[in-house]
Amino acid sequence: MTRIDAAWLEAFDKALLHLFAIDHSDAGMDEFLLHCYSDLPPREAALAFGDDYGLDRDDALWPRPGLERQC
Template sequence: MSAIDRNWLSGLDDAMKLFFAIDHDDAGMSEDVLLRYADLPPREAALQFGEDYDLPRIHIGWG
């Protein structure tokens, strides 16, 4: 994935794991899909991807 910044991708994976318990590979995100979100900060990209694809968020201690 030469067009995707490795630091951004690592941050995206961290956020994906936090919110959805999966990383970009588990989500099936190709480089083309990643590029659609690459202009967002990693946390926002993860949340937007989850919203776009109706991913259920995991419980992270709310309530």
């Protein structure tokens, strides 16, 4: 198994933090699980991981300032 690219992992963690307020360590992701998502761009990988594991978006309850919530 090849190693995860450090730049991709950093961007993936930033996307996870922004979207779900966790990083890959908080999520308990090991190298095998990271490889399952590493073929996607970091933000898409974070969204896919969140969808696969039923994570609630960070902005679902507390929208970021300047963003209107559409109901």
